[in-house]
Amino acid sequence: xxxxxxxxxxxxxxxxxxxxxxxxxTLEKGRIVGLLGxxxxxxxxxxxxxxxxxxxxxxxxxxxGMRPGIESKLSVAYLPDxxxxxxxMNVKQLINYYSDFYSNFDVDKAYDxxxxxxxxxxxxxKAMSKGTKEKVQLILTMSRDxxxxxxxxxxxxxxxxxxxxxxxxILNNYNENGSILISTHLISDVEQILDDVLxxxxxxxxxxxxxxxxxxxxxxxxxxLFREVFRC
Amino acid sequence: MLGKLFKHEFRTTGRYIVALLALLIVVTPLTxxxxxxxxxxxxDRFTVNNFNIFQIFSVISALVYVAAxxxxxxxxxxxxxxxxYKSMVTSQGYLTHTLPxxxxxxxxxxxxxxxxxxxxxxxxxxxxxxxxxYILGVWNFDNIAAFIKELRKLNFFAYMxxxxxxxxxxIFGTIQKILMYFASFAVxxxxxxxxxxxxxxxxIAGSFILSIILAIANTIANFAFLYADSYGLADTIDIMMIPxxxxxxxxxxxxxxxxVYMFKNKLNI
Numbered sequence: 001x002x003x004x005x006x007x008x009x010x011x012x013x014x015x016x017x018x019x020x021x022x023x024x025x026t027l028e029k030g031r032i033v034g035l036l037g038x039x040x041x042x043x044x045x046x047x048x049x050x051x052x053x054x055x056x057x058x059x060x061x062x063x064x065g066m067r068p069g070i071e072s073k074l075s076v077a078y079l080p081d082x083x084x085x086x087x088x089m090n091v092k093q094l095i096n097y098y099s100d101f102y103s104n105f106d107v108d109k110a111y112d113x114x115x116x117x118x119x120x121x122x123x124x125x126k127a128m129s130k131g132t133k134e135k136v137q138l139i140l141t142m143s144r145d146x147x148x149x150x151x152x153x154x155x156x157x158x159x160x161x162x163x164x165x166x167x168x169x170i171l172n173n174y175n176e177n178g179s180i181l182i183s184t185h186l187i188s189d190v191e192q193i194l195d196d197v198l199x200x201x202x203x204x205x206x207x208x209x210x211x212x213x214x215x216x217x218x219x220x221x222x223x224x225l226f227r228e229v230f231r232c
Numbered sequence: 233m234l235g236k237l238f239k240h241e242f243r244t245t246g247r248y249i250v251a252l253l254a255l256l257i258v259v260t261p262l263t264x265x266x267x268x269x270x271x272x273x274x275x276d277r278f279t280v281n282n283f284n285i286f287q288i289f290s291v292i293s294a295l296v297y298v299a300a301x302x303x304x305x306x307x308x309x310x311x312x313x314x315x316x317y318k319s320m321v322t323s324q325g326y327l328t329h330t331l332p333x334x335x336x337x338x339x340x341x342x343x344x345x346x347x348x349x350x351x352x353x354x355x356x357x358x359x360x361x362x363x364x365x366y367i368l369g370v371w372n373f374d375n376i377a378a379f380i381k382e383l384r385k386l387n388f389f390a391y392m393x394x395x396x397x398x399x400x401x402x403i404f405g406t407i408q409k410i411l412m413y414f415a416s417f418a419v420x421x422x423x424x425x426x427x428x429x430x431x432x433x434x435x436i437a438g439s440f441i442l443s444i445i446l447a448i449a450n451t452i453a454n455f456a457f458l459y460a461d462s463y464g465l466a467d468t469i470d471i472m473m474i475p476x477x478x479x480x481x482x483x484x485x486x487x488x489x490x491x492v493y494m495f496k497n498k499l500n501i
Contacts, residue, residue, distance in 0.1 A: 055499060
């Protein structure tokens with residue numbers, strides 16, 4: 001059976017700039033994987049390649065054994081690190097939009113999460129604060145029963161209380177038969193929920209290990225290892 | 233899925249296009265009625281030292297009408313192009329291109345919706361002009377019959393096939409332009425860090441190539457005149473329109489293929 005995600009000698013260049021260099025790894029189902037690295041290390045590039053938003057310079061990405069396409073778009077739920085929704089739409093229209101296109105979108109789950117956030121379904125995106133927009137995007141992403149959740153910096157730029165809300169929303173709502181690939185450089189906040197770590201350094205895959213392996217072999221936490229590897 | 237894409241595309245674009253069309257519909261009778269009033273004898277009574285405030289307002293109202301008329305056609309096009317750009321190659325494209333639908337569906341839905349709005353804006357602008365001139369008394373329903381009679385006298389209906397060719401040329405030309413926007417964005421967005429500039433350059437290059445092809449085709453078509461014993465207006469129209477239609481159809485197919493291929497296989501957002 002094909003792994004959930006497989007990257008084979010994946011390389012991406014922007015002009016002369018090498019963003020990802022010969023990255024190869026596989027990811028199995030039922031894992032929470034931290035995609036760790038400092039800014040500009042290639043995390044967003046890797047996530048965009050998985051979602052078919054970028055074309056690899058060489059190598060390939062396979063999701064359930066298939067290249068990014070209609071099938072993979074249905075099985076991968078993507079949360080970008082930027083605002084991507086139509087700002088004229090209100091929450092109800094967004095939920096209708098998602099349920100129209102994604103057969104694995106759970107409308108009740110989305111409304112349930114919104115209720116806990118005390119968000120009015122008639123509120124337009126443009127009227128929301130930055131934090132609320134991010135939470136709505138997260139709710140839409142996590143309401144899908146996907147095989148793989150690609151979350152790009154979901155806790156970057158939010159206050160600690162919101163971080164807790166975001167992390168609990170992720171943990172309480174993802175499809176447990178699937179996997180989560182969560183990109184961040186705020187290691188200490190996510191370390192306790194991670195099963196595996198993918199550490200990227202200058203576009204190259206530096207480490208791909210389980211959190212337990214790192215603790216046993218290096219005798220340090222993931223946060224400590226990160227600080228050591230990326231010390232300026 | 234195509235039906236759902238149409239539904240959401242009409243909803244997204246309809247908000248501002250319907251507002252623009254509604255604005256024109258409201259402005260048309262208001263400005264025309266004011267102009268009719270300001271050109272009547274009644275307002276002469278308000279002339280003081282050759283100065284009449286109502287006449288100044290009549291110039292302003294005429295300008296407002298012309299601006300509304302022009303903006304409906306041009307702003308519709310600009311807003312629709314901006315919508316395509318925004319939803320295809322900016323951060324909104326993250327959602328567009330991760331929908332589980334074929335790339336061709338995305339292009340077809342956006343293209344058809346743009347075509348419908350463009351045609352509708354031209355129709356509304358024409359109706360508005362007819363209402364405006366009717367209120368001003370330029371024409372009335374009584375002289376339509378006389379007008380048709382006059383056209384018959386001029387043997388106008390013999391030119392009907394040529395008129396149909398002209399209409400076809402306009403329709404295919406519109407489709408070609410829409411697909412050219414897509415192809416320009418599809419090619420231009422790959423210019424690292426400057427997707428808009430890249431798209432503009434791609435559009436200019438495409439227009440340049442197309443104008444050369446059209447010029448060559450017209451030159452070849454004009455050779456037909458050299459061997460004709462006699463030719464009239466209809467022949468001239470046909471000889472100009474037929475190459476334009478053929479080129480529009482052929483280039484539309486090329487632009488469509490480029491757009492689907494690039495957005496599907498070479499996406500870089």
